[in-house]
Amino acid sequence: MQWMRITVLACVVAWSFAMAEGLDGAGWLHRHADGPSAGIASLIDPSLVTSASRTSYGVPYELAFPVCEVNHESRYWDENFGIPPLGTWLLVRSAESGLSTLCTVVGTFGFAADEARLVNISPRVADALGVDPDDGLFGILVEEYLWNVGSLADTRSMFLEQPQAYFSRMEPYLSLPNLESLGPAVGGSAVWGAIPDQARDRHVPPPSVPTSVPDTPVAPDPPSRPPPDGFPHFPWPVPPPSVRPVEFPREFFPEAHTLGRIDAMLHEGLRSVGYFDQSYYYVPSGFAVVTRLEQINRDATPKPEPERWPPALRITHRWSLSTYLRLLFTDEVPVGYGRVLVFVVTDDDCVVVSDVCGGERTEVDQETVNVWLEGGIGRLPMSMADIELGDSHAVWGIVYEFEKPPAGEPYQTFNREHQGQNHFIQAGIWGYFEAR
């Protein structure tokens, strides 16, 4: 008898039974009868599942195959067999509150000789993210099931030669009573709501979350709405800015109870100080607005029009005798300064890439910010405008500052001479909101 360990990278959800008009096991089988595994379920003897356990942890949802990052067996599958087709089989399991959930598995299998392991992603999180099984996106929280399974003596050869069949042979286990014996989702909603920060960093293996179920149920967070179709995602957490992000006081946005209202205020404020080009992106539980790359002076004030909006950063100077003499008889090197402002409205505490929040420390360049401006949409989608702001929602001002040296490409600077707030003061935005 050989034990198999199966790691399934999984995602997401089609729907939960509670939400999907009472779809039951029969519904699952029916749905799946048209799939590639139809007719093979009878090969498995459910009685050979001897034990099961489960852990939960977070992985970056923006990764197509999050667990690939931490599981070499998955890579093995990925490299050798490619990605199994969506909907290869479905997993029926108990979700929080004991509700059964239907998930579409899109991941890959690992392989080991002594156990079987299955990973899937919480449908609740997937729902919150608005993940569509067909678009290949993934959720944040991962549940990992570890099953000891017997009677798969020929699995290794099937795994190597007939991967599709191997997938299919796991099906019966997914509806076994053993699964129900696992009880409700690990940690219940407390686990769903607590994503380990470290797990946001795709390069850090996600830590395990204790599998004990809390005695006192915790009320789940109100579900946030998925991003509308076509609403592009902004890199999250956002790449390291030039200065610390500035949290705009909530008093700046009186009576703003929805994303739409706060967007209107931001939009009006930005336009009033000359930022007419804006690009909108989706961020968790909110949105981001990117302004156009603008040329600024050393003191962070904007250059006068039309120097303010060059197609590319360049060196500009207001000529005077003192300027001329300084450049002739000192070692001063003229530099062009530019910046891009990004406003982020979110309830996520981790806005910026950091050691704590994780994320990739990519340097932002001029091309990147130009792509940001071109890549977003022109306004906040109507379907997001009526989303209520929670207490934890905040408006963050983020600055990416650049220097253009002579005979060189612009590069991002960090902590040059100004605090973040000074940029917004000099741009006139802070004053606009203060004066309202």
Add this chain to the structure above:
Amino acid sequence: MAVVGFRRSMTKISYPWYGGALFGFALLFAQSFVGRFDTNFVEAWNWFAPHVVPTIGIITSALIAASQRKSDERTVDTAIYRLALLASWTYVVFLNLTILAIPFALVNLEMYPLEWLQGANAIIGVFQGIALGFIGFFYGKADA
């Protein structure tokens, strides 16, 4: 044909060269002192010296030789003298303008000082060649 005295006209031609070289020297000295060329000030001097030193050497030796004559009755065609003088002034003015244009090169052309000076060599070389040509012609046409 109008003529001018060789010694007197040679002295006048030396003015732009001495004056221009002194002005350029002062500019470069000040710039080197404040670090305009960073640590590459030697390269700046290497750029400047070949543009003035050879001609000044020729002019100086000619003036010394003329001064050692008891009487120098040589004359030169006025037109040739004027052309040599004009070419000399043009050259030294252009040479010093190149140094004075460093701030504009930094801002408008985004060229560092040495990069700019070396880039200007091609055009300066043309002016230098014209000036030297007229000075040589001036010497050759001096009648005893």
